[in-house]
Amino acid sequence: MNGVELFLLGRTLMKIGEEALPTEGLGDQPTNVRTVLIVVSDVRAHPGSAIGEIASRTGLPQSAVSAAVARLREAGAIITEPDPRDRRRLLIQPAPAISGRVEQIRSTSIDATLAKVLDTDDPQRVAEVTALLEKLTRHLTPQALTRLRD
Structure with a gap:
């Protein structure tokens, strides 16, 4: 595998993940899922x-980060508090408790989306691919990216 193949695989996995996320009841959103x-x-x-x-680390425009923070706060995934050193700034923390919306998203299975992408109705094949993805997830965590940037 080379860097291009890995990049394309990552992009494909992101698109599959986006498709698997539940969107019912959200209405129009100003920010995209990604x-x-x-x-x-x-x-x-x-x-x-x-x-x-966050904008500096992610490379996202500050306006996009602000919109995402508002959406995540509304969903109960994060909390914000004024910076005690500069009350004009907000500091963002993960929410101490998992909201109903976050729980719904985390508990939604990817099986139907994978079956569609794999063009199969074989649950064994879907389970096999899911197991491979779970193994990758254990090895390639979001925290691993910090080692790449160091």
Whole structure:
């Protein structure tokens, strides 16, 4: 495998993940799912960060980070609090408890989406691919990216 193949695999996996996420009841959203997931991943890796710091680390525009933070706060996935050193800034933390919406998202199976992508109705094949993805997930965590950047 080379870097291009890995990049394309990653992009394919992101698209499959986006498709598998439940969207019912959300209405129109100003931010896309990918941006929200990038922000939540960064917040989990760097709790207590300000919006500008998240934008700097992720390469996302500050306006996109602000919109994602608002969406995540509304969903109960994060909390914000004023920075005690500069009350104009908000510090973002993962929520101490998992909200109903976050629980719904985390508990939604990818099986139907994988079956569609794999063009199969064989549950054994879907389970096999799911097991491979779970193994990759254990090895390639979001925290692993910090080692890449060091």
